[in-house]
Amino acid sequence: MCKKSGGALMLKYTVKRFGIAIFTLIIIITITFFLMHAIPGDPFQQSRRIPEEILENMKVKYGLDEPLIVQYFKYLGNVLRGDLGDSMYYRGRSVNTILADSFAVSGKLGLMSITVGAGLGIFFGIVAALNRNKFFDYFVIVLAVIGVSVPNFVFATTFQYIFASKLGWFPVSRWGTWQQAVLPVTALGFAYIAYIARMMRTSMLDVINQDYIKTAKAKGLSGTQILWKHTIRNAILPIVTILGVAVAGIVVGSLVIENIFGIPGMGKYFVQSIKQNDYTMIMGTTIFYAIILIAMMFLIDVVYGLVDPRIRLD
Amino acid sequence: MSENKNKNENKNITAKEEDLLLRVKNLQVSFDTYGGEVKAVRGVNFELDKGETLAVVGESGCGKSVTAQSIMQLIPMPPGRIKSGEVWLDGRDLLQYSDKEMEKVRGKEISMIFQDPMTSLNPTMKVGKQIMEALIKHQNMSKTEAKEKAVEMLKLVGIPNPESRVEQYAHEYSGGMRQRAMIAIALSCNPKLLIADEPTTALDVTIQAQIMDLMADLQKKLDTAIILITHDLGVVADVAHKIAVMYAGVIIEYGTYKDIFYNPKHPYTWGLLLSVPRLDVSKDLRLVPIEGTPPDLIAPPKGCPFADRCDNAMKICREKMPEEIQVEGSNNGEHFARCWLYHDLAPNVENPIEKRRGNLNE
Amino acid sequence: MADMNLRKEDFEVVGKDLKSSEEIVRKSLTYWQDAWMRLKSNRVALVALSIIILMVGMAVFAPMMTEYSYDEQNYDVISQPPNSEHWFGTDELGRDLFARSWQGARTSLFVAFVATIINVTIGVIYGGISGYFGGKTDIVMMRIIEIIYSIPRLLWVILLLVVMKPGIKPIIIAIAITGWGGMARVVRGQVLQLKQMEFVLAAKTLGADTGRILLKHLIPNTMGPIIINLTFQVPSAVFTEAFLSYLGLGIPAPAASWGSLAQSGTKMILLYPHMLLFPAALISIFMLAFNLLGDGLRDALDPRLRA
Numbered sequence: 001m002c003k004k005s006g007g008a009l010m011l012k013y014t015v016k017r018f019g020i021a022i023f024t025l026i027i028i029i030t031i032t033f034f035l036m037h038a039i040p041g042d043p044f045q046q047s048r049r050i051p052e053e054i055l056e057n058m059k060v061k062y063g064l065d066e067p068l069i070v071q072y073f074k075y076l077g078n079v080l081r082g083d084l085g086d087s088m089y090y091r092g093r094s095v096n097t098i099l100a101d102s103f104a105v106s107g108k109l110g111l112m113s114i115t116v117g118a119g120l121g122i123f124f125g126i127v128a129a130l131n132r133n134k135f136f137d138y139f140v141i142v143l144a145v146i147g148v149s150v151p152n153f154v155f156a157t158t159f160q161y162i163f164a165s166k167l168g169w170f171p172v173s174r175w176g177t178w179q180q181a182v183l184p185v186t187a188l189g190f191a192y193i194a195y196i197a198r199m200m201r202t203s204m205l206d207v208i209n210q211d212y213i214k215t216a217k218a219k220g221l222s223g224t225q226i227l228w229k230h231t232i233r234n235a236i237l238p239i240v241t242i243l244g245v246a247v248a249g250i251v252v253g254s255l256v257i258e259n260i261f262g263i264p265g266m267g268k269y270f271v272q273s274i275k276q277n278d279y280t281m282i283m284g285t286t287i288f289y290a291i292i293l294i295a296m297m298f299l300i301d302v303v304y305g306l307v308d309p310r311i312r313l314d
Numbered sequence: 315m316s317e318n319k320n321k322n323e324n325k326n327i328t329a330k331e332e333d334l335l336l337r338v339k340n341l342q343v344s345f346d347t348y349g350g351e352v353k354a355v356r357g358v359n360f361e362l363d364k365g366e367t368l369a370v371v372g373e374s375g376c377g378k379s380v381t382a383q384s385i386m387q388l389i390p391m392p393p394g395r396i397k398s399g400e401v402w403l404d405g406r407d408l409l410q411y412s413d414k415e416m417e418k419v420r421g422k423e424i425s426m427i428f429q430d431p432m433t434s435l436n437p438t439m440k441v442g443k444q445i446m447e448a449l450i451k452h453q454n455m456s457k458t459e460a461k462e463k464a465v466e467m468l469k470l471v472g473i474p475n476p477e478s479r480v481e482q483y484a485h486e487y488s489g490g491m492r493q494r495a496m497i498a499i500a501l502s503c504n505p506k507l508l509i510a511d512e513p514t515t516a517l518d519v520t521i522q523a524q525i526m527d528l529m530a531d532l533q534k535k536l537d538t539a540i541i542l543i544t545h546d547l548g549v550v551a552d553v554a555h556k557i558a559v560m561y562a563g564v565i566i567e568y569g570t571y572k573d574i575f576y577n578p579k580h581p582y583t584w585g586l587l588l589s590v591p592r593l594d595v596s597k598d599l600r601l602v603p604i605e606g607t608p609p610d611l612i613a614p615p616k617g618c619p620f621a622d623r624c625d626n627a628m629k630i631c632r633e634k635m636p637e638e639i640q641v642e643g644s645n646n647g648e649h650f651a652r653c654w655l656y657h658d659l660a661p662n663v664e665n666p667i668e669k670r671r672g673n674l675n676e
Numbered sequence: 677m678a679d680m681n682l683r684k685e686d687f688e689v690v691g692k693d694l695k696s697s698e699e700i701v702r703k704s705l706t707y708w709q710d711a712w713m714r715l716k717s718n719r720v721a722l723v724a725l726s727i728i729i730l731m732v733g734m735a736v737f738a739p740m741m742t743e744y745s746y747d748e749q750n751y752d753v754i755s756q757p758p759n760s761e762h763w764f765g766t767d768e769l770g771r772d773l774f775a776r777s778w779q780g781a782r783t784s785l786f787v788a789f790v791a792t793i794i795n796v797t798i799g800v801i802y803g804g805i806s807g808y809f810g811g812k813t814d815i816v817m818m819r820i821i822e823i824i825y826s827i828p829r830l831l832w833v834i835l836l837l838v839v840m841k842p843g844i845k846p847i848i849i850a851i852a853i854t855g856w857g858g859m860a861r862v863v864r865g866q867v868l869q870l871k872q873m874e875f876v877l878a879a880k881t882l883g884a885d886t887g888r889i890l891l892k893h894l895i896p897n898t899m900g901p902i903i904i905n906l907t908f909q910v911p912s913a914v915f916t917e918a919f920l921s922y923l924g925l926g927i928p929a930p931a932a933s934w935g936s937l938a939q940s941g942t943k944m945i946l947l948y949p950h951m952l953l954f955p956a957a958l959i960s961i962f963m964l965a966f967n968l969l970g971d972g973l974r975d976a977l978d979p980r981l982r983a
Binding site: 001142210211212214215216218219221222223224229230233234237307308309310 | 328386388413414416417418419420421422425426428429430433434435436437438439444447448451452483485496499
């Protein structure tokens with residue numbers, strides 16, 4: 001068994017991707033910090049009548065009287081220790097607690113959306129490719145184009161209007177029961193069902209025309225065997241990379257979906273914090289999003305390395 | 315299909331019925347495209363004995379690959395369509411088989427290897443597993459047994475370190491090795507017939523020779539019949555027992571290798587032989603290319619497809635497709651050319667190959 | 677052999693006839709002629725293109741020609757559904773939605789087109805430099821894009837708007853300076869590929885200098901992917917602006933943009949769905965048309981599909 005050399009290559013690859021991930025994260029933190037501090041005026045001082053001791057603590061913690069570069073390193077140090085600071089709007093609450101609470105909600109919403117999106121998308125893509133130029137194929141293509149063109153807030157409000165207000169099948173807003181999850185998950189996932197279905201269909205068609213599929217058939221394998229072990233196994237590879245884009249899109253989409261459906265998730269808080277000029281919250285949320293996304297890209301890179309043997313020779 | 319329709323063709327088949335492994339009769343295959351019906355194969359006949367090699371030679375688009383793939387029913391059936399024909403393998407007409415029934419034939423009785431070994435192997439599956447698939451399906455082997463056999467096959471095709479190679483992926487093999495692996499997959503279940511579709515075209519010249527030697531060697535060991543498809547007459551010389559020259563969907567000359575190389579009769583064959591570079595002749599001898607291009611198979615000419623490019627074309631050549639005419643001097647009465655020049659009424663024409671041989675001997 | 681009335685005259689030698697064998701050879705077209713032909717035959721893309729032209733035309737001319745202006749409030753006709761006076765109905769302040777929709781179109785399309793032009797320019801230059809110089813420069817430049825792309829474009833736009841405060845110019849800038857990465861990558865890929873092609877070497881051998889090579893050889897060959905990418909950038913910019921305005925982070929009231937109209941419409945959706953319907957439909961149709969046109973262009977310009 002040649003697992004040894006394969007394993008060593010895999011480890012090297014993983015470590016390299018991890019290093020890149022950390023580096024990227026630090027850069028993002030840096031850019032975010034300097035951007036927020038480029039805001040004219042002195043927003044970080046402008047909180048409403050902070051009591052003396054708290055102000056003193058803040059000065060020490062954030063280095064508010066010191067040059068910007070020192071503030072930056074203090075902030076970076078805090079972040080690396082897991083401390084994203086305190087909300088400027090919700091006095092007394094740390095950014096971390098607000099994020100933790102809202103992430104519990106957004107995380108679930110996002111996970112469900114990505115699962116539905118990818119699951120249905122892959123399924124539709126496969127069926128469309130296998131039924132080329134027949135009804136289902138056209139249906140999927142049309143769906144795909146609409147899904148990518150119609151903005152998610154249009155879907156969300158339309159679904160809400162038709163299925164909640166008019167038909168009353170689902171609750172209009174809020175979060176908690178599975179019924180409340182259906183519309184937001186569908187609205188968020190819709191664009192991804194469309195996008196992934198289209199990608200999967202193209203990928204399937206590419207693979208089906210490859211020589212090795214002909215080889216498989218020439219060996220006498222049955223249609224089902226060829227489909228699962230050769231066609232789908234290879235067609236699904238590019239989809240793994242797309243999942244990264246999909247997750248990013250769901251993060252963005254959640255900003256508007258959570259607002260429309262009144263879901264107390266990160267997206268809702270983020271938009272709110274912008275309107276409230278809660279700059280520590282804005283920074284903290286951005287960094288948290290960055291952590292999630294960079295971690296996701298790292299995971300996808302590793303998974304891709306595991307499933308595509310050609311990649312490890314990096 | 316009625317036997318009487320093609321009496322002329324049948325007359326030329328002389329081998330005993332029991333020995334014949336494969337008989338292809340009047341195979342016609344078309345493709346329905348937006349532009350119309352492309353008549354890719356327009357009436358092909360040949361046969362093959364056990365352990366024999368038939369080379370099908372012709373330029374791109376002449377229909378040789380389509381013929382080969384039709385034998386195994388690998389052509390996607392829309393847009394492809396088998397208009398007529400019979401393919402007798404050991405007494406059964408394969409064209410009557412359903413796809414499910416063909417699954418039992420493919421890989422087991424007939425195998426095929428393709429032109430580009432880079433793309434013919436699944437990039438995400440270990441090579442060993444790809445060999446094992448056929449074994450498990452056709453020979454009911456367990457995984458362990460199949461793995462052992464896979465290692466044996468790799469050894470047989472000349473791949474060093476087969477125990478470790480069996481666990482590797484296609485991209486870890488070189489081009490020549492990949493083609494050997496393809497051969498291993500194809501021969502794993504000891505098929506009666508191996509179809510090799512341009513197996514060396516994508517390889518370096520030195521590797522070409524190795525692969526051809528390997529195939530000849532394995533043929534002796536396993537008694538496999540081979541149909542070798544190629545556009546390169548040079549590759550064919552040492553390995554083919556019989557040669558069929560194809561042009562525009564029909565076989566225009568058919569005979570043993572001696573017939574074709576030493577006594578070719580069809581002007582297209584002459585053209586092919588005159589354009590093969592040779593090391594053993596003086597450098598003053600020029601290569602003569604065949605001017606012009608093959609006809610478009612959406613509207614194939616009603617006469618001989620080569621007529622427009624033939625110096626010896628006659629009026630009748632443009633009007634009617636020539637019949638298969640048996641040629642004199644053939645070794646066992648099996649040399650024929652689809653050419654009006656060999657009709658009784660035709661004038662005598664100079665054979666440029668004989669002429670060249672004559673010049674060389676001076 | 678069955679003699680089908682063959683006569684000696686039939687066997688008269690006539691020789692080669694190369695003209696007829698080459699007759700079916702088609703007229704050879706340049707790449708652009710071929711692409712235009714293919715595009716013309718793609719009905720969906722043509723319909724999409726006409727819709728785009730129509731909408732742009734309306735955006736330019738309609739606000740000048742409507743009976744009502746976009747900010748004219750009339751408390752006698754508030755919240756009316758579409759009728760013969762007000763084709764798209766009115767909003768809660770009695771303003772004509774038809775006029776507002778096309779005024780909004782002006783804003784949204786202006787933002788989208790200007791931002792796209794800027795960001796395409798940045799992308800082409802960045803990608804061109806990266807690909808042309810190759811080596812370490814290329815690696816560093818591509819890494820920078822990778823890092824920027826680790827968080828979504830919209831997030832960057834939002835951050836920039838937090839710094840710059842909402843308004844038309846800031847939005848254009850924010851959209852323009854994010855989102856050029858895709859174009860840069862595409863152009864860089866093309867340049868890398870073309871660099872290695874023989875005709876560049878040939879031109880260099882003949883003494884052509886860098887500028888000339890870039891102008892006469894590299895750019896015409898990369899135009900195809902640039903055009904396609906550009907076509908997809910426009911709906912992305914429209915979406916970004918609409919999204920931001922919808923959230924209230926974009927064009928502030930009372931200026932109309934499709935996004936802000938959609939937002940106002942959403943507030944009234946339970947009672948007056950027409951207020952959301954029209955801006956939402958306009959955004960969707962516009963983006964759909966551009967996506968279909970982009971697909972059509974992609975097919976037409978793909979060299980592998982050449983006739």
